[in-house]
Amino acid sequence: MYSNSMKRSEINSYLKEALEFLNEHKFALPPFAYWSPEDWKNKGEEYNEIRENLLGWDITDFGSGDFEKTGLFLFTIRNGNISKPNGKTYAEKILIVKPGQVTPYHYHKHKMEDIINRGGGVLKIQVYPSLDNSPRPVLDKIGSVPLSVDGRNFTAAPGTIVELKTGESITLNRGVFHQFWSDEKTLLGEVSMVNNDKTDNFFLEERGRFPKIEEDEEAIYLLVGDYLSF
16 A cells, blocks of 8 residues: 655755756756746636646655655656647656656556656666556566667567666657666656556556645645646
8 A cells, every 4th residue: 555645845845956956957947837836826727738738847756655765756848638639749758866766667558658868877767568457457577578769679578677878768668567767866858649647657556646745834836736726
């Protein structure tokens, strides 16, 4: 069973840390990244794309209760919406992996994605095929995994760990289980089909995606999970 809550003070601290790291790498965020909760109260329907498509700050410990060990920082820069098929068909994110922090095994049924190492350390990503067994999907330890690494297409054995250095990228097809981590703080890019975190994340183990927030101090910036409250 997982615990799915984080303190707002903890989140604020990680946001400040993330901004420092992004500035070190000269990665600029869009203006809405810096809107305060008070700013959001004055933003009308013309900004509904941000709210409805969950653009912005996203911090998760995947219900682990230990963000430093199991968690991920994300900022969604652009995204479409599965309920609007005539809209954008793509998404882009920037991610930060802390040293030794694992994003646990999961796959997507609808989203195909590229993960790009934008700098910091070597990303290690472990892959398996998936089997849709009820009640939960499981790792396929027999089948092979189709991969594309910077235009090189090949098949890998289940459990293969692919290492990506700065500038290198990997394409993950639908249904490919993956977990990733780095020994150093690492900046990642993600380019994908429309992202739907509510229904298209299939974890190997029971996980929480959006944490409940313990409001022990004021938010400096809203997370995507806060939009309904504002």
